[in-house]
Amino acid sequence: MPVLNLRSDFAEADTLPEQMAAIGRRARAAARRMALASARTKDGALKSIAERIRASRDEILSENARDVAAARSAGQSAALIDRLTLDPGRLAGMADAVEKVGSLADPVGRQLAAIERPNGLLIERIAVPLGVVGVIFEARPNVTADAGALCLKAGNAAILRAGSDSHRTAMAIARAMSRGLADAGLPEDAIQLVPTRDRAAVGLMLAGLDGCVDVIVPRGGRGLVERVQAEARVPVFAHLDGINHVYVAAAADLDMARTVLLNSKMRRTSVCGAAETLLVDRACAATHLAPLVHALLESGCAVRGDAETRAVDPRVTAASEEDWHTEYLDAIIAVRVVDGIEAAIEHIETYGSHHTDAIITEDDTAATRFLAEVDSAIVTHNASTQFADGGEFGFGAEIGIATGRMHARGPVGVEQLTTFKYRVHGNGQTRP
Amino acid sequence: MPVLNLRSDFAEADTLPEQMAAIGRRARAAARRMALASARTKDGALKSIAERIRASRDEILSENARDVAAARSAGQSAALIDRLTLDPGRLAGMADAVEKVGSLADPVGRQLAAIERPNGLLIERIAVPLGVVGVIFEARPNVTADAGALCLKAGNAAILRAGSDSHRTAMAIARAMSRGLADAGLPEDAIQLVPTRDRAAVGLMLAGLDGCVDVIVPRGGRGLVERVQAEARVPVFAHLDGINHVYVAAAADLDMARTVLLNSKMRRTSVCGAAETLLVDRACAATHLAPLVHALLESGCAVRGDAETRAVDPRVTAASEEDWHTEYLDAIIAVRVVDGIEAAIEHIETYGSHHTDAIITEDDTAATRFLAEVDSAIVTHNASTQFADGGEFGFGAEIGIATGRMHARGPVGVEQLTTFKYRVHGNGQTRP
Structure with a gap:
C-alpha cells in the first residue's frame, strides 16, 4: 500500500x-x-x-x-x-x-x-x-x-x-x-x-x-x-476575509430586517458568512435604527457605531475607520447610517471583501440594483448572509468558499472541482 | 480624454x-x-x-x-x-x-x-x-x-x-x-x-x-x-506549445485519414492548431503508412520518422527523441508507428502539450476511448486539428487558446472572459 x-x-x-x-x-x-x-x-x-x-x-x-x-x-x-x-x-x-x-x-x-x-x-x-x-x-x-x-x-x-x-x-x-x-x-x-x-x-x-x-x-x-x-x-x-454587510434599505420591513440581521450576525459569529457591518439607510433610520441596534445589544452583540448610531444607545461605542475593515468573527458589529443605496454600495465596495452581502428591502428596484452592482461572490435579497455555504446552496458539501474571480467563486462544491474539455465529432471535415 | x-x-x-x-x-x-x-x-x-x-x-x-x-x-x-x-x-x-x-x-x-x-x-x-x-x-x-x-x-x-x-x-x-x-x-x-x-x-x-x-x-x-x-x-x-497529434487508428478510412492529416499539417503550418506528429497504428500500418507518408512528401512536407517510417521512402529522415517534443510550426512532421491505442495515448500524454489531438477511425469504441483518455483542451474524431479556433467553434472570435485547466480551456471567446456571481432571492429566510 x-x-x-x-x-x-x-x-x-x-x-x-x-x-x-x-x-x-x-x-x-x-x-x-x-x-x-x-x-x-x-x-x-x-x-x-x-x-x-x-x-x-x-x-x-x-x-x-x-x-x-x-x-x-x-x-x-x-x-x-x-x-x-x-x-x-x-x-x-x-x-x-x-x-x-x-x-x-x-x-x-x-x-x-x-x-x-x-x-x-x-x-x-x-x-x-x-x-x-x-x-x-x-x-x-x-x-x-x-x-x-x-x-x-x-x-x-x-x-x-x-x-x-x-x-x-x-x-x-x-x-x-x-x-x-x-x-x-x-x-x-x-x-x-x-x-x-x-x-x-x-x-x-x-x-x-x-x-x-x-x-x-x-x-x-x-x-x-x-x-x-x-x-x-x-x-x-x-477567501481571505468575510467582511459581510447587511444593508437595511429604505422600504425595509422592520421585522424582517431584525430577523435577518440577527441571524446574519449572531447565528454563528465565527463563520466566514457572518455579517460584520450593518448599514442603515437614512431614509428609514428614524424608524429602524434604534430597534435594530437594541435587538443587537439584547442578543449580546457589542455595537460600534457612527455618531447617529451612538445617539441611539449609550452602550454603543465609537466605530473607527479600522472597524469598517474588520472581520470580527465575534459578537461585535459595526453600524453606520448611509445616504441612500449609492452610498451603501460605495461603502461595501470600499471596505468589503467581495464575499457575501445582503440588502433588506421591499423595493425590488433597489434590490435589483444592489444585486447587480455589489461585486461580491454572493449577494442576497431579504436572506441571511449565513446562507453562504455549499450545503445551503444544495451543493451537498463544499471544500471552501472562494472570493477570487477565476474558475470558482462562492461555495466550491464538486462541480467547481472540475474543468472541461472540447470533444469534436466529425466525419472527415477539414478546415478551408 | x-x-x-x-x-x-x-x-x-x-x-x-x-x-x-x-x-x-x-x-x-x-x-x-x-x-x-x-x-x-x-x-x-x-x-x-x-x-x-x-x-x-x-x-x-x-x-x-x-x-x-x-x-x-x-x-x-x-x-x-x-x-x-x-x-x-x-x-x-x-x-x-x-x-x-x-x-x-x-x-x-x-x-x-x-x-x-x-x-x-x-x-x-x-x-x-x-x-x-x-x-x-x-x-x-x-x-x-x-x-x-x-x-x-x-x-x-x-x-x-x-x-x-x-x-x-x-x-x-x-x-x-x-x-x-x-x-x-x-x-x-x-x-x-x-x-x-x-x-x-x-x-x-x-x-x-x-x-x-x-x-x-x-x-x-x-x-x-x-x-x-x-x-x-x-x-x-x-498555451505554450501546440504539439498536436493525428493518430490514424486501426479501422481508419485511408482517404479520410489522408485528407484530414494533410489539412491538419499543411493548411497553415504556422498556427498553433497545426499537427506536428503523426501516429499510425501498427494494425493499419501495412496499408496506410506508405500512402500517408507519400501524400505528406508530395504536399511539400519534410518527414522525420522511426525505422518503419524510414523504410517507406528514402526521403524520410530519422526522428530523434527531440522531434517528438518539437512544435515545428513549419512543413515538417514527425511520424511513428504505435502498438495500438494505448501506446498512442501514452505517446500523446508523454510528448504532447494538451492542446489539440485527433483520432481517425471508423471504430466508435476506439474514438470514444481516445476522446476520454487524451487529456487535451480539444480532442477531435475524424476532424482536422486546425479546427482549434474560436471562430470555427462558433464563438465569433477568440482572444487566444488556453491549455491551462482553470476557468478557460481551448479557444477563449467572450464567454470565457466572464466569471459569475450568485444572486440569492429570499423573503426573510434565516439559516437554522
Whole structure:
C-alpha cells in the first residue's frame, strides 16, 4: 500500500524537494486513473472509505489523543484543542459525511454545451476533473476526510497537508482512506497526506511540485490563507476575509430586517458568512435604527457605531475607520447610517471583501440594483448572509468558499472541482 | 480624454511603478462602470470604435509606416515586418472585425444555473465580467483592436501592452478606440494602451498592479508566453506549445485519414492548431503508412520518422527523441508507428502539450476511448486539428487558446472572459 510505504519511501529519500516531487508524480499518475473512474466505482470507494474510517475508530481516536495531549502540553488555546479533538460521535459524523458525498450527482462527464456547426461538426464541452488538488489545513483533522472525499468524487487526486497539531490524526485518517480506495480498485495515491511536519513542504506545494498541483485550497485561519495567496505559483481557491454587510434599505420591513440581521450576525459569529457591518439607510433610520441596534445589544452583540448610531444607545461605542475593515468573527458589529443605496454600495465596495452581502428591502428596484452592482461572490435579497455555504446552496458539501474571480467563486462544491474539455465529432471535415 | 492625457500624465509622474499603478486604478474604476453597461451600449461602442478606426485611417497608417521603417532599420525579419504592416485593406478588416464582435450574443447576465431550495430561496448563478484583462502582445498591431473589442463585449476593462515594434501603430489604434468609447458614453479608460516601450512595464503588469489585473493574456511567440507563465502572479490564459497529434487508428478510412492529416499539417503550418506528429497504428500500418507518408512528401512536407517510417521512402529522415517534443510550426512532421491505442495515448500524454489531438477511425469504441483518455483542451474524431479556433467553434472570435485547466480551456471567446456571481432571492429566510 503506497501510502503506508510512503513513510519509509519518505525517510529513505534524499531531500524534502525530491520527496515532495515524488508525491506530486504519484498524484498526477493517480489523477489520470481517477479521471476515468465511473461514478459507480467512485461512489463505491466513498462507501469503502467510510467503512474503513469506522473500522479504524480505535486507531484514529488513539492517534487523536496523542495529538490532543501534545497540543495541551504545547499550551495551545482551548479553541484549537476543540477543533482538534475527535470523539466517537465526531468520527461517526465524519464517516457519514464521506458516504453522503457518494450520493451527490457525478460532476464528471456532464455535457456543458453542445455546438452544431454548419459543416456538420458536433462540438461538445464536457466536464472533466481538474487534476490534482492540494489542500493545506490546520487543526481540524476531519478536513482530511471531507476534502479527500470531495476531490475523489470529482475524479481528482488530492495531496493533503495537515497542520502540525493534527498530523497524527490526519495520518491515521489518510491510511483508512487509502485502504478504502484500494478496496474499490482505485489508486491509493489518489489521496496522499504529506507525511512530514516540515513546514518547507507547504512552500513546495505552493510552488506546484513541477506542474503536479493544479490548484491549492487552504483551509484555516487568516495567516494560512495570506501565506498561500502570497506565495502560491498555482491557482488558489480561497477567501481571505468575510467582511459581510447587511444593508437595511429604505422600504425595509422592520421585522424582517431584525430577523435577518440577527441571524446574519449572531447565528454563528465565527463563520466566514457572518455579517460584520450593518448599514442603515437614512431614509428609514428614524424608524429602524434604534430597534435594530437594541435587538443587537439584547442578543449580546457589542455595537460600534457612527455618531447617529451612538445617539441611539449609550452602550454603543465609537466605530473607527479600522472597524469598517474588520472581520470580527465575534459578537461585535459595526453600524453606520448611509445616504441612500449609492452610498451603501460605495461603502461595501470600499471596505468589503467581495464575499457575501445582503440588502433588506421591499423595493425590488433597489434590490435589483444592489444585486447587480455589489461585486461580491454572493449577494442576497431579504436572506441571511449565513446562507453562504455549499450545503445551503444544495451543493451537498463544499471544500471552501472562494472570493477570487477565476474558475470558482462562492461555495466550491464538486462541480467547481472540475474543468472541461472540447470533444469534436466529425466525419472527415477539414478546415478551408 | 484620459488616454490622450495619459501620455502627459505619464511623462509627469515620478516612477514607472506609480505610472503603471495609476493605469491599474483607472482600469479598475472603468471595469466597475463597464460591468453595468447594457448590451446595447456596448454594441454601440463597438460600432463607434469601428467608425473611429476608419476615420483615423490616415493617422494609423502613417504611424504604422513609421513603425515599419524603424523595424526595417533595426533589421527585423521579413516575417515580423509582415505581421507589423497595415494597409488600407487590413485596416478595414480590423474595423469590420470590431463591428462584428457587436453582433455576438452578450455574455454578461446569462443565467448559468438556477437552484430552488426547499426553504424557498432562489439561488441564481449569473455571468458577470471578469474585471480587468491585461493583454501583452508583440508585433501584430491589430491585437489592440481585436482584444480590446472582445474585452469590451464581455464588460471588462483592458490594459494592452504592445511590443516595441508596433508601439506607434497600437497607440494610434488605442486613441481611436478611446474616442469610440467616449462617443458611446463609456469610460475611455476601459481600453488603455501602456504608453511606454519600457519593458519593465510588462513585469509590473505580471505582478498584477496591486490587484488591478485579474488575468493576463499573452499574444505572441513562445518566448513571450514562457516569460508570462514564469513570472505572472495573476492567472494567465495561454498555451505554450501546440504539439498536436493525428493518430490514424486501426479501422481508419485511408482517404479520410489522408485528407484530414494533410489539412491538419499543411493548411497553415504556422498556427498553433497545426499537427506536428503523426501516429499510425501498427494494425493499419501495412496499408496506410506508405500512402500517408507519400501524400505528406508530395504536399511539400519534410518527414522525420522511426525505422518503419524510414523504410517507406528514402526521403524520410530519422526522428530523434527531440522531434517528438518539437512544435515545428513549419512543413515538417514527425511520424511513428504505435502498438495500438494505448501506446498512442501514452505517446500523446508523454510528448504532447494538451492542446489539440485527433483520432481517425471508423471504430466508435476506439474514438470514444481516445476522446476520454487524451487529456487535451480539444480532442477531435475524424476532424482536422486546425479546427482549434474560436471562430470555427462558433464563438465569433477568440482572444487566444488556453491549455491551462482553470476557468478557460481551448479557444477563449467572450464567454470565457466572464466569471459569475450568485444572486440569492429570499423573503426573510434565516439559516437554522
